[in-house]
Amino acid sequence: MPELPEVETIRRGLDKDIGGRKIRSVDVKSMKPLKRHPNKKHFAAMLEGAKVKGAARRGKYLLITLDNGNVVVIHLGMSGQLRRAANKDEVPKHTHIIINFTQGGNLRFIDPRTFGEVFAVAAEDLGEIAPELAELGLDPVDEPIAWQTFADMLMSRRVKLKPMLMDQKFLAGIGNIYSDEILFEAGLRHDRTSDSLTTQEIRRLYRAVVEILHDAIKYRGSTLADGGYLDIAGQPGEFQEHHRVYARDGEACRRCRTPIVKARVSNRSTYFCQQCQI
């Protein structure tokens, strides 16, 4: 659920909200998200007493940098949320970690399905502890991709477009929702192979990747019917109102009025317009 636009919205909130704050203490309610730590103390000790420098993002990963040289890495998985709260606020179910600030208030990591992960690491050990971060592909929002690089990546492989867009080693940050929206915008079917695209189609796909992600960030991400994604203030996004295919099966295509089709592709819901996407 949280893909690049949602994570970026959270990053901006964090940067503004907790930047400069000092960490007084850390409550670990459950070790579930701390897969890479032997115990609670090992994690807490890397945070306590440090001041937050800022929040960065790589694909779907959040990186909170501290002034003691450590980095807190957060992946929200499918149902992870970060929430700013006051000390007296009720602690909801599935709250795994609470980071308390000296100025008052705290930041909570909440995750019902526990696919998310949190770990702290010395910045210089990041590559060793988290090789998957080093393997991430280009971030289409963080670093503008050269047109030729994009075309080369497509032409050098024979893969289906949807799995390719969702491959974090190719481009970082795109998941199930935005791959469908990007493919609609580009007018391409999910099962077209990467090396079958004409120059014009490559250009359309390239443009769609950048446009859809920027647009989604502008509307602060997508909050689906299950309310799985909320920003750090607990506010939903609005991009779901602009979805043209995702979760719109049976509804009329906004471009041609043909009903949007839902298919199950490699065990994932895929939405597309049979008329507009070739």
Added chain:
DNA sequence: ACGCCCGCCTGTAAGC
């Protein structure tokens, strides 16, 4: 090299 499936997990909703 690539496609596809599974397991991880829980809340929600549909179906019998």
Added chain:
DNA sequence: TGCTTACAGGCGGGCG
């Protein structure tokens, strides 16, 4: 009404 089942999907791993 109450149970069972399917579904939501990010990601790593395994298999064909």
